[in-house]
Amino acid sequence: MSVFGAYSHYYDLLYEEKNYAKEVEFVSAIIRRHAPDAKTMLDLGCGTGRHAWGFTQKGYKVTGLDRSAEMLAKAREREERGKITSSEAIEFQQGDIRDFELSRRFDAVVALFHVIGYLPANQELDAAFTRIRRHLNGGGLLVFDHWYGPAVLTERPAPRIKTFENAEFKITRIATPTLLVNDNLVDVRYDLVVIDKISLRCREIAETHRVRYFFWPEIESLLARHALERVEFGEWLSGRVPDHSSWNTYVAATGRSQVA
Numbered sequence: 001m002s003v004f005g006a007y008s009h010y011y012d013l014l015y016e017e018k019n020y021a022k023e024v025e026f027v028s029a030i031i032r033r034h035a036p037d038a039k040t041m042l043d044l045g046c047g048t049g050r051h052a053w054g055f056t057q058k059g060y061k062v063t064g065l066d067r068s069a070e071m072l073a074k075a076r077e078r079e080e081r082g083k084i085t086s087s088e089a090i091e092f093q094q095g096d097i098r099d100f101e102l103s104r105r106f107d108a109v110v111a112l113f114h115v116i117g118y119l120p121a122n123q124e125l126d127a128a129f130t131r132i133r134r135h136l137n138g139g140g141l142l143v144f145d146h147w148y149g150p151a152v153l154t155e156r157p158a159p160r161i162k163t164f165e166n167a168e169f170k171i172t173r174i175a176t177p178t179l180l181v182n183d184n185l186v187d188v189r190y191d192l193v194v195i196d197k198i199s200l201r202c203r204e205i206a207e208t209h210r211v212r213y214f215f216w217p218e219i220e221s222l223l224a225r226h227a228l229e230r231v232e233f234g235e236w237l238s239g240r241v242p243d244h245s246s247w248n249t250y251v252a253a254t255g256r257s258q259v260a
Contacts, residue, residue, distance in 0.1 A: 006205045007190065008070040010171055012048055013164050023112065024054035026237055027143050030252050031108050034231050035141040038107035042135055044097045044128075045115030049075030049090075056089040060108070064092045065100055098127040105137045111144040114248075117211040120185055129226040136255045142228060145236050145250040147213035149184065154244040157186050170195045186211050216242075219251060228253040 007014075031038050039061060043052045046064030048071050055062050066072050075092050093102065097115070109132055119125045132142060157177035164171045174191040192205040216233065223230055234240060236248035 007207050008068055013166055013169060020050045020054055024051060027110060028058045030143055030232060031141055034252060034254060035108060040106045041108045041110060042106040044111040046075060047071045049078050051112050052090060053078060062090045065095050067096045069094060098124055100131055102135060105135055107137050107140050109136050109142045114146055114211060116144045117146050120210050120212045125222060129222060133226050133255060138255060141252060141254050143250065143252045145248055147211060148242055148246050148249040149213045149215040150244045151247040152213040168197055170197060184213055223253050228255055
């Protein structure tokens, strides 16, 4: 199963309408509430760096980590173009969130756009959270978002077709989900038909993304196993108490002491 392989080449176009600025402001407000002195940030699964760049505009010194070389190449292209922010405010590293080692700690760690959901097995989750704790300062804050189980099972995932277009490409994307209800997983098959407007060539891409959804008791257990204390749990971008209609939720948790 390939995840964010050829798909990554068109990633920014596919998510052009995503409101990164609003998400950065939402997360920054959470950090201000619970870790107002935070200055350094680790952005896990940073992708093409759009959240990371937004956080530099909020004054954070950001390290972005992603395992996709293709995604990081695009992030570094953005870094070279973005002369508004000092290059000292951002850096990108290639690594897997299950086994990375940066030999330093951060005031805040974020994992956005369902990064944690791409860890379908319990041992993968524990491996990632072990690494997160080792890189989080005492009193530092972790913020991550995820799919919420009650909503996934109430408003079942359904096939979707959407078209994306810019000066170079026209893309039709068909998303076909398969719910694996006993495993808390959704397999989403993406079929892309890409038309290059300049060469008039057509390319077809197929990738399957396996995403885990979570219920609160398992998140609570995960946090406890890794000496993290919840400070917020809410609906993504609204902050309201989650219910069966809240497909996207977030958790903010603090590490009260450092882990060796």
